[in-house]
Amino acid sequence: xxxxxxxxxxxxxxxxxxxxxxxxxxxxxxxxxxxxxxxxxxxxxxxxxxxxxxxxxxxxxxxxxxxxxxxxxxxxxxxxxxxxxxxxxxxxxxxxxxxxxxxxxxxxxxxxxxxxxxxxxxxxxxxxxxxxxxxxxxxxxxxxxxxxxxxxxxxxxxxxxxxxxxxxxxxxxxxxxxxxxxxxxxxxxxxxxx
Amino acid sequence: xxxxxxxxxxxxxxxxxxxxxxxxxxxxxxxxxxxxxxxxxxxxxxxxxxxxxxxxxxxxxxxxxxxxxxxxxxxxxxxxxxxxxxxxxxxxxxxxxxxxxxxxxxxxxxxxxxxxxxxxxxxxxxxxxxxxxxxxxxxxxxxxxxxxxxxxxxxxxxxxxxxxxxxxxxxxxxxxxxxxxxxxxxxxxxxxxxxxxxxxxxxxxxxxxxxxxxxxxxxxxxxxxxxxxxxxxxxxxxxxxxxxxxxxxxxxxxxxxxxxxxxxxxxxxxxxxxxxxxxxxxxxxxxxxxxxxxxxxxxxxxxxxxxxxxxxxxxxxxxxxxxxxxxxxxxxxxxxxxxxxxxxxxxxxxxxxxxxxxxxxxxxxxxxxxxxxxxxxxxxxxxxxxxxxxxxxxxxxxxxxxxxxxxxxxxxxxxxxxxxxxxxxxxxxxxxxxxxxxxxxxxxxxxxxxxxxxxxxxxxxxxxxxxxxxxxxxxxxxxxxxxxxxxxxxxxxxxxxxxxxxxxxxxxxxxxxxxxxxxxxxxxxxxxxxxxxxxxxxxxxxxxxxxxxxxxxxxxxxxxxxxxxxxxxxxxxxxxxxxxxxxxxxxxxxxxxxxxxxxxxxxxxxxxxxxxxxxxxxxxxxxxxxxxxxxxxxxxxxxxxxxxxxxxxxxxxxxxxxxxxxxxxxxxxxxxxxxxxxxxxxxxxxxxxxxxxxxxxxxxxxxxxxxxxxxxxxxxxxxxxxxxxxxxxxxx
Numbered sequence: 001x002x003x004x005x006x007x008x009x010x011x012x013x014x015x016x017x018x019x020x021x022x023x024x025x026x027x028x029x030x031x032x033x034x035x036x037x038x039x040x041x042x043x044x045x046x047x048x049x050x051x052x053x054x055x056x057x058x059x060x061x062x063x064x065x066x067x068x069x070x071x072x073x074x075x076x077x078x079x080x081x082x083x084x085x086x087x088x089x090x091x092x093x094x095x096x097x098x099x100x101x102x103x104x105x106x107x108x109x110x111x112x113x114x115x116x117x118x119x120x121x122x123x124x125x126x127x128x129x130x131x132x133x134x135x136x137x138x139x140x141x142x143x144x145x146x147x148x149x150x151x152x153x154x155x156x157x158x159x160x161x162x163x164x165x166x167x168x169x170x171x172x173x174x175x176x177x178x179x180x181x182x183x184x185x186x187x188x189x190x191x192x193x194x
Numbered sequence: 195x196x197x198x199x200x201x202x203x204x205x206x207x208x209x210x211x212x213x214x215x216x217x218x219x220x221x222x223x224x225x226x227x228x229x230x231x232x233x234x235x236x237x238x239x240x241x242x243x244x245x246x247x248x249x250x251x252x253x254x255x256x257x258x259x260x261x262x263x264x265x266x267x268x269x270x271x272x273x274x275x276x277x278x279x280x281x282x283x284x285x286x287x288x289x290x291x292x293x294x295x296x297x298x299x300x301x302x303x304x305x306x307x308x309x310x311x312x313x314x315x316x317x318x319x320x321x322x323x324x325x326x327x328x329x330x331x332x333x334x335x336x337x338x339x340x341x342x343x344x345x346x347x348x349x350x351x352x353x354x355x356x357x358x359x360x361x362x363x364x365x366x367x368x369x370x371x372x373x374x375x376x377x378x379x380x381x382x383x384x385x386x387x388x389x390x391x392x393x394x395x396x397x398x399x400x401x402x403x404x405x406x407x408x409x410x411x412x413x414x415x416x417x418x419x420x421x422x423x424x425x426x427x428x429x430x431x432x433x434x435x436x437x438x439x440x441x442x443x444x445x446x447x448x449x450x451x452x453x454x455x456x457x458x459x460x461x462x463x464x465x466x467x468x469x470x471x472x473x474x475x476x477x478x479x480x481x482x483x484x485x486x487x488x489x490x491x492x493x494x495x496x497x498x499x500x501x502x503x504x505x506x507x508x509x510x511x512x513x514x515x516x517x518x519x520x521x522x523x524x525x526x527x528x529x530x531x532x533x534x535x536x537x538x539x540x541x542x543x544x545x546x547x548x549x550x551x552x553x554x555x556x557x558x559x560x561x562x563x564x565x566x567x568x569x570x571x572x573x574x575x576x577x578x579x580x581x582x583x584x585x586x587x588x589x590x591x592x593x594x595x596x597x598x599x600x601x602x603x604x605x606x607x608x609x610x611x612x613x614x615x616x617x618x619x620x621x622x623x624x625x626x627x628x629x630x631x632x633x634x635x636x637x638x639x640x641x642x643x644x645x646x647x648x649x650x651x652x653x654x655x656x657x658x659x660x661x662x663x664x665x666x667x668x669x670x671x672x673x674x675x676x677x678x679x680x681x682x683x684x685x686x687x688x689x690x691x692x693x694x695x696x697x698x699x700x701x702x703x704x705x706x707x708x709x710x711x712x713x714x715x716x717x718x719x720x721x722x723x724x725x726x727x728x729x730x731x732x733x734x735x736x737x738x739x740x741x742x743x744x745x746x747x748x749x750x751x752x753x754x755x756x757x758x759x760x761x762x763x764x765x766x767x768x769x770x771x772x773x774x775x776x777x778x779x780x781x782x783x784x785x786x787x788x789x790x791x792x793x794x795x796x797x798x799x800x801x802x803x804x805x806x807x808x809x810x811x812x813x814x815x816x817x818x819x820x821x822x823x824x825x826x827x828x829x830x831x832x833x834x835x836x837x838x839x840x841x842x843x844x845x846x847x848x849x850x851x852x853x854x855x856x857x858x859x860x861x862x863x864x865x866x867x868x869x870x871x872x873x874x875x876x877x878x879x880x881x882x883x884x885x886x887x888x889x890x891x892x893x894x895x896x897x898x899x900x901x902x903x904x905x906x907x908x909x910x911x912x913x914x915x916x917x918x919x920x921x922x923x924x925x926x
Contacts, residue, residue, distance in 0.1 A: 039255065039310070060306050069305060074222035075215020077427070079378045080460040084853035087378055115215035124213065132209040135821050139657030140212030141378040141427030147213060162866075170860040173853060175378050175428050176657045177825030179864040 044108050048073060049117030059105050064088045066104035067114060075115040075144050079173070086172035089145035090114050096152035115144035118151070126192040127151050127185070136185035138176035146172045150186045159190035196741025199669040199676055200882055201873075203817035207681075208425070208661045217425045220382035221457050223395035228384065229258055230305040231446055231456040232312040233439065234298035235465065236290045239324035239846025240531045243288040243297055247316035251300055254314055256307035258450045261299045263287050267445055269411045272436065274341075276406035277693065279435045279468075280534060281501040283411075285442060290319065291500055292533045293847040294465025299442055301450050324531035324846035328472045328497050335495045335526040338503035346505070346525040348513055348578075353478075356489025356520030360480025364556040368477070368548035369913045370507075371838035372497070373470040375538055376858055379427020380463050383443035386453035392444055393420045398436070399429040399654055400693030405686040407436040408444060424684035426694075429656040431537030432467035434695040439466055461851035468536020469839060471497040473507050475548040485562045485570045487518035494545055498527040499534040506535050507544040510578075511893070514781065515549075515626050517573035531846050537695060539829055540892035542627050547833075547914070550623035550897030555910065558606075564901070565592050565601060565785075568624055576781060584878030584885070587809040588624070588783045591872060595622070595785035595807040598868055608908035617792040618802075619906025625786050625808065625894030629697035629886030631779025635706040636689030638771040639668065639714040645743065645758030646678045649711070653683045653691035653703045658888055659818030660699055664707050666814055667882060671711035673740020674757060681707075689771055697886030700814065702777035704881035710772035715740055717768050722760045729753050778878060780885035784808035786827075786894040790902040797921030799903055801831055805868045806891060811876030812883035819887060823869040826891030832859045833892070834899040838915050 045054045046066065053071045064081070067073045067090070076099060079087035083101040090099045091113040118125040127150045130136070137143040149172045153159060158168035165186045166179070174182065211217040218224075236243075248260040266285050272278035282289075284296045298315045302308035325331055337346045357363055384395040392414060398404045401421040408419045426433065439456060447454035458466055473496040480489040492512040496505055509523040557564040572589050575582050596602065604620045605611055611618040637651040649668045655661045665681040672679065682688065692702040719738045722730045722745050730738055730745060730753065739748040746754035761768070789803035804827050813819050836857035840850045850856045869891075875883025896914075904910050909924035 039307075058304075058306055065305060068222075072224075073215070074218065077219070077379070078221070078457065079380070079427075080853050082460070082852065082854075084460075085378060115213070119214055124210070128213040131213050132205050135206065135817050137206075137209075137212055137657075138659070138818075138821055138825060139378070139426060139428040140208070140217055141219065141657075143212050144215055163862075166862040166864070170862040173378065173858060173860060175376055175430070175858060176821075177828030177859075177864075178821060179828060179859070179861040180824055180866055181821060182861065 042105060044105055046104060046107060046112060047110065048112045049114060057104050059103065061104050062100050063102045063104045063107050064099040067099060073114050073116055077141055077144055079142065086149065087142050087145040089148040089172060091148055091152060094155065096149050115147055118147060127189040130185040130189040134181045134184040134188060136181045137178055142172060142174045146174065146182055150189060153186055154190045154193050159186060162187065199666045200814045201812065204662055204666060204676065204815055205817065206659060206662050207665055208655065219379055219425045219427050220384060220395045220397040220423060221455065223384050225384055225386055225453045228453045228455050229301055229303055229450065230308040231299055231301045231443055231454045232308040233296045233462055234300065234312050234315045234317065235462060236293055236295040236297050238290055238319045238321040239293040239326065241290045241319050241321040243290065243317060244320050245318040246298060250314035251311040254307065254311040256303040257300060257311045258303065258452060259301045259446060260315060261285065261446050261449065262297065267449060269441055269445055270413065272407035272410040276410065277400055277403035277435045278407045279502060279504055279536065280438060283438050283441060292465065292531055294462065294533065296438065296442060299446050301446050301454055326530050326532055326841050326846040327843050328474060328528055328530065331528050331530065332474065332495060335528050337524065338505065338527050341504055343505040343508035343525055344510060344513065348523040351520030353489045353491050353520045353522045357478060357480045360488045361483040362556060362559040363478060363480040364552050364559055366477045366552045366555060367912060368475045368551060370473045370544045370547060371914055372472045372841065373538060373833065373837045374464055374839050374856060375430040375432035375467060376853065376856065377428035377430055377432050380458045380460060381433060381437065381439060381467060382457050383440045384453065384455045385444040385447040387448050390414065391418045394444060395422050396440060397426055397433055398423050399426065399433045399656055399695055401652055401654060401684065401686045402690045403436050403693055404440060408441065411441045412444065421686040422684060423654050426654055426656040429694065430539040431695065434537050434693055435468065437466055460853065464839065464848050464851035465533045468534055470538035470544065471507060471535030473544050475545065477548055477552045479552050479556055481556055481560060485560055485567045487516055487571050489520040490518050491522045492549065493524040493526065495526045495528060497530050497532060497535060499532060500529050502534040503527060504534060506537055506541050508541065509545040510542050510628050511546040511549050511626055513578040514576050515624065516571040517577065518571065532841065540627055540826065540889040543833060543893050543896055546626065546893040547896045550894060551900050554621065554897065554901040554904065564622055565596055568592060583781050584876040585811065585874065586783065587872040587874060591783065591785040591807040591809055594870065595787050595805050598807065599787035599805040601787060608905055615793065617794055617906040619790045619792065619902035619904065621898045621901030621905055622785065622787045623894040623897035623901060625784035625806065625890050627697060627782060627889040627893050629780040629782045629889065630701035630777040632696050632698040632702055632777050633692045634774035634776050635691035635703040636772050636774045637703065637706040637710045638689050638769060639710040641714055641718060641761060641768045643761050643765060643767060645756060645761045647672055647674055649679065649681045649707055650688040651683055651691045651703055651706060652686055652688040653699065654694040655683060656694050658699065658822060659815060660694065662818060663814045664703065667704050667707050668711045670882065671708055672715050674743050678743055697782065697889045698777055700881050700884050700886045701780060701879065704884065705777060706772045706774065708881055710770050713770040713772065714768055717770065718757060718760055719745060721764050722755055725763060728760065729755050778880065780876065780879065782808065782810040782885050782887050782890040784890060784894060786898045788895065788898040788902045790899060790906055792903060792906045792921060794925055797918035799835055799916060799921065801899060802865055804865060804895065807870050808891060809872040810887035810890065811879050811885040813871045813873045814884045819871065820869045822888050823891040824867050827867050827895045828859050828864055829892045830895030830899065831863060834896045835915050
């Protein structure tokens with residue numbers, strides 16, 4: 001993240017959020033509205049799974065809540081809302097992030113990929129297929145986050161060994177206890193994606 | 195040869211929905227015009243609310259209502275019989291029974307606005323100092339009236355005589371901390387009223403209980419309450435009982451005249467769904483020179499709340515498992531200013547941990563291998579009821595587990611096994627948990643004119659594989675292929691089923707599916723043998739078998755006819771609903787073996803290897819059963835090594851209500867786990883030889899880890915969790 005990029009913390013700290021956001025969000029109307037509060041809305045557009053969604057949002061709305069409550073993409077889950085569980089993991093410009101820890105207004109102009117964007121029609125992504133084949137989930141609630149992390153884990157090249165997969169998949173909690181099957185899923189997907 | 199539909203490692207039938215984001219959990223329900231509720235929780239643990247200032251919140255943008263005990267409608271308290279275990283409804287009076295009790299509810303048009311307004315509610319209290327430390331109030335222990343925990347004061351034989359006659363006696367005190375479920379999906383209620391009709395999307399392990407509780411709370415007829423739960427993001431007991439937030443959400447939805455969604459925050463879940471209560475356990479176990487047990491005395495004392503007596507950490511393993519003529523099990527409680535405890539995955543784990551750890555101590559006193567000690571005390575009989583288990587291959591589990599683990603290579607001397615950078619320990623214990631012994635469930639089987647079947651039951655799939663296994667059971671009995679059968683659940687409009695709890699789904703719901711499918715199959719057979727144009731015409735029904743979508747003569751399989759042809763000629767569907775029949779109690783068992791590595795400098799314990807061999811009767815699906823066993827083992831790692839909820843001793847507030855201070859295992863904590871099954875049918879099972887299993891595989895592993903830590907270090911850490919500081923203190 002570059003130095004100009006606002007983080008959720010700086011945005012909240014500033015309070016007059018729009019000012020901070022504007023540096024990364026050229027689509028916002030005017031920096032003159034800098035005195036606006038987090039409760040003021042802005043018209044933004046988010047590109048999710050290749051589709052542009054225009055929304056009028058308060059600055060304080062997280063990417064997670066924008067996806068779930070506004071855009072209607074409920075595949076991404078909220079498990080803790082504070083970056084501890086990983087259920088809300090999505091890809092932004094190919095990089096895995098926790099969507100509860102970023103604001104929607106900070107993600108304009110970026111390519112956001114959610115679990116709904118992995119398959120091509122009826123053809124599952126290799127990671128999705130591998131999770132089914134290896135029973136990499138039980139309740140399925142952490143699964144969207146695990147899948148997005150797994151895609152990134154493979155692309156990052158962190159699948160050299162089972163221990164490496166374990167380490168790089170440890171930001172996504174699974175309470176049903178599927179970790180060995182998740183490791184097997186990522187291992188298999190990595191092989192198929194190479 | 196007919197292809198069997200049970201036993202095979204069939205992939206989850208809900209797999210595609212779960213990996214594409216199409217599976218809609220309660221919070222994902224599409225409800226037009228939904229608004230958002232946020233709870234305001236008590237910051238004191240005991241006292242009274244003296245004033246609530248709602249002016250700021252009420253005036254905040256988007257707020258539709260701010261509710262306190264002064265303006266929320268009066269609600270009837272649902273009964274424990276419908277699993278509403280808590281004996282009070284919050285936001286109905288000014289009394290504070292524990293910290294984190296709802297005192298106000300804010301409803302607004304967006305989540306952010308509700309959250310902001312909730313911070314503007316000013317609550318004043320007259321606080322009293324709470325008592326929240328179990329060790330401080332052990333003198334207040336009492337034996338509660340018996341509820342669902344078995345006998346709270348159980349005696350068989352003469353324990354004093356048994357101890358006096360013993361060659362060796364192990365006397366121990368084990369303590370286990372407060373722990374929380376932490377299902378990844380926090381509890382959710384989405385309530386929508388249409389006149390007097392209420393529809394609720396609920397994250398619940400028991401839609402029937404939720405429906406009944408809402409009927410009681412609002413005085414509604416059954417047909418006016420519909421509860422939906424097609425997907426559940428884990429439960430582990432948190433969503434087994436019905437909790438106040440469900441009723442409160444429906445209440446505020448009625449008052450604001452809009453649908454309302456409530457999603458508990460992670461922190462709120464720590465005081466809203468119960469917990470595994472802290473225990474203090476004292477054991478005296480005596481044995482003869484040959485290892486046969488002469489006496490077990492087990493006193494477990496645990497925290498309960500001011501308003502409820504339910505224990506949930508009950509001593510079934512002590513009463514049921516081992517052949518021992520003299521047993522006394524006492525279950526007592528200490529009232530504290532904390533929320534009530536409740537079911538948490540495998541409730542018998544806490545007492546199993548103390549018993550199995552004490553047996554390991556006894557094995558050292560006797561100089562007897564811990565596997566051998568257990569084999570010598572094996573029994574085919576439930577020692578409490580005196581009835582034989584339907585089947586028990588526990589001795590085979592010990593044998594196979596020891597072989598797979600390589601137990602014979604173990605040097606029993608503590609501290610004797612090392613590798614380059616630390617100490618190695620090997621430990622084992624018995625896995626055992628009751629399964630079933632709960633109310634039965636109904637199911638409806640509908641066979642269409644196209645020869646396919648639809649099965650419905652008002653059960654839930656909390657991740658255990660209910661969707662998949664019920665479809666397998668139905669297909670097996672009907673003789674259809676899996677693709678010819680559909681199984682639907684999670685709707686209270688379906689025939690009522692028992693909650694997804696107590697390892698009861700297979701013996702309760704599974705049996706209901708088997709009964710309905712059997713009756714439906716018999717009706718199709720009756721059609722086939724009565725039809726003059728059928729190849730089976732005139733055959734006796736008991737000479738007809740089913741399989742691969744056909745009906746055929748058992749002795750002459752070439753004489754056959756398809757379901758589709760029979761049903762097409764019949765021209766209308768067949769529908770059968772089974773009656774609910776009480777589900778028998780099974781006892782699913784196993785042997786677990788663990789290798790740990792202990793870093794003597796950092797005190798870090800790492801589980802390196804695990805082997806589990808289980809007897810749960812016939813295995814309906816090896817893939818989902820293996821996953822349940824792995825899940826249980828991982829829970830055991832957390833239970834034993836990292837999970838404890840910390841409470842401020844002065845304020846009575848939980849200081850770790852999150853997933854950063856409360857440490858559940860992560861991927862890097864978990865090694866490969868070797869799971870296998872005896873897989874022999876239990877003839878007493880009402881579900882094709884299968885018993886319930888979900889809770890068994892967490893038991894045993896906890897003590898096996900602790901026993902391995904002793905084997906590695908020579909120190910017993912009897913106070914869970916076995917954290918690094920305790921290892922360092924012991925080794926220095």
